[in-house]
Amino acid sequence: MKKVKVGIIGCGHISNAYFNAAKRFDILDVVACADINPAAAKAKGEEHKVKAVTVNKLLADPNIEIVVNLTIPKAHAEIALRTLEHGKHAYSEKPFAVTCEEGKKIVTTAKAKKLLVGCAPDTFLGGGHQTCRKLIDDGWIGRPIGGTAMFMGYGPERYYHPSPAFFYQKGGGPMFDLGPYYITALVNLLGPAKRVCAITTKAFDVREAGPQALIKREKLPVEVPTHLAGVIEFQNGAIINMITSFDVWKQGHNPIEIYGTQGTLFVPDPNGFGGPVKLATGGVPGPVISECPLSHIYTENSRSIGAADMAYAMQSGRKHRCSGALAFHVLEIMESFEKSSIAGKHIELSTTCERPAALPLGLQDGLLDL
8 A cells, every 4th residue: 555645735623623523533644735815725724744735736736646625615616627627636624516517517527538536425435334324234123204304593603713704605605515424424324215205495695604704794785595304215215304404502302313124223413423332222012222232443533534535546446435526426415405496396316326335344444454
């Protein structure tokens, strides 16, 4: 196994998770970083002992094979396409792009240039979700027939994010921010989807940033739906009710539940790598809920695992799990919620993808192939 040199573009809020987790994987060697703000790149470069350069210099570096794109959503497609034009493999933070038109251009360009594209989230490769995948594949709940996927909160601007404006711009909102975690997890568990039916709305036309924002009490125009409710029908026949919202003060739903002919699976938060995983199966006088031991490793924050998996694929020729086809399919599902609401009808999906291969059991830490 040869180390693959990586450059990171975007040194903002999420970048530390990528820098730190990349050190865990033997195949990755992060050698450079860049940001539209040179001071941000310089700070991360010093912190993680990599060189800080301009975006143009990073893309032109012949030694870098993978570019990890951590820019804001509306820049994802532009950076991905520039990466591919420079002959490098492109791995992006979610979402894949902000429109299917952009996403199609990325996958078409990558195919023409015989390069790989990948996209977060890679949390479905964590021990919690891989355990759920194994339980379904091993038949513990029988045939999946339905389920729920619920993310509801009151928006990131009030609590934690220093620069929250982009959450309410094109490519933001709860569906494009958190939806990729939930829908990617569902495709991992159930396979590709068939159609979507939804209704969307928003509670406010303008929101106000909290005290942690870089611009105190900044007014944030809301350009996207902030409460989306719908149904996803999967090709295997399972029907999932899904809600994503930035307009809910409090709720009590499990993140994901999968209902099968022989039991119910309680799936952990898809924005994390661990558990708990719970299973309810037949008992006397009724189903008993039990917590399941996790079958796979990588239960701590392992962002970069998707890029590492792509690096393995580059060297072995096998398919990578966080693929462009998967990300493009997830993008169309997300975009279809608002399309369905506007059109007042089901949206038949034009994309599909292979269900990602499950991770093997018995991996050693830092490795992804046996």
